[in-house]
Amino acid sequence: MISAIANTIFQLVIEDYHRYDEIDHPMENPYDRQSLEHLLYRKCWIDTAQWHMEDVVRNPDITPEEGLNWKRRIDKQNQIRTDTVEYIDSFYLQQYSDVQVKEDARINTESPAWAIDRLSILALKIYHMEVETSRIDVDQAHIASCKSKLNVLLEQRKDLSQSIDELLTDIAAGNKYMKVYKQMKMYNDPSLNPVLYKKTP
Structure with missing residues (x-):
């Protein structure tokens, strides 16, 4: 089951990170770049670094300048996190592309990758x-x-792991189908954030 694989990888990532406990320590992903495991490792490493960025920015002694720099780093990291979730969903879209979806198939409230995203954050908690x-x-x-x-x-x-496994089983059987909606974060896009595009000459 994918949840067992994901939980094992997430635990490995968190242990790997805390050997150094440095936000900027380079990630050393042990999995093949084309594999789902590679994406899961990358996903949790991003989350782990961001977790510690969030700790730093809440230091009451931080200067406004430092705080702003960390906030911008967190914002950038969050975009990378979102992109990685979408890569994971693309993996599943490809994996289940040949499944014959049943006429009464239902769509889930969230995609597999966004549920896995929550599992990664749970591992950190x-x-x-x-x-x-x-x-x-x-x-x-x-x-x-x-x-x-x-x-x-x-x-x-335990509950989330079971739900993820059941969701993927349902998708594989055609009982549910998945769609991937891009997050379309408007504040990161200079053409959609009015504070940014109104500065454009």
Whole structure:
């Protein structure tokens, strides 16, 4: 099942990243560039770096200039994340292109890749919440609260993993079909963001 593969890769990515724990450390993707595994590794690496960017930008001592620079980096990273999700969906569109869709087939509320996107973020939440349960500089109330939250996150991962596997099984059987809608982020497009295009001479 794809969820088991994805969860394994996401765990590997997070462990690989935290060997260095540096936002700008280059990604060393061990999978073949043409494979789904390569895309999954890339996806989670992008998410992991962005997770830590989000931590940095919330430092109350950061200067406005530094904060703006980090915000722009996060914005750029988020666009790369979105592009990678769309690559994953393109992989699935190709994989299931020959499936005979049944007349009563239904479309899902989100595409497989956007569900996998949530699974990647969940992997990060689980990792960092687990870290919180092992701290020795906090009181037991903090530990207990984090353990309770961790249990919820683990249950969410179980449910989401099952849902992703069932969705892909339904698509393969023709019971559901998928469409990919580009995110069309208007604020990144100089021709669509009025703050940008009104500056154009």
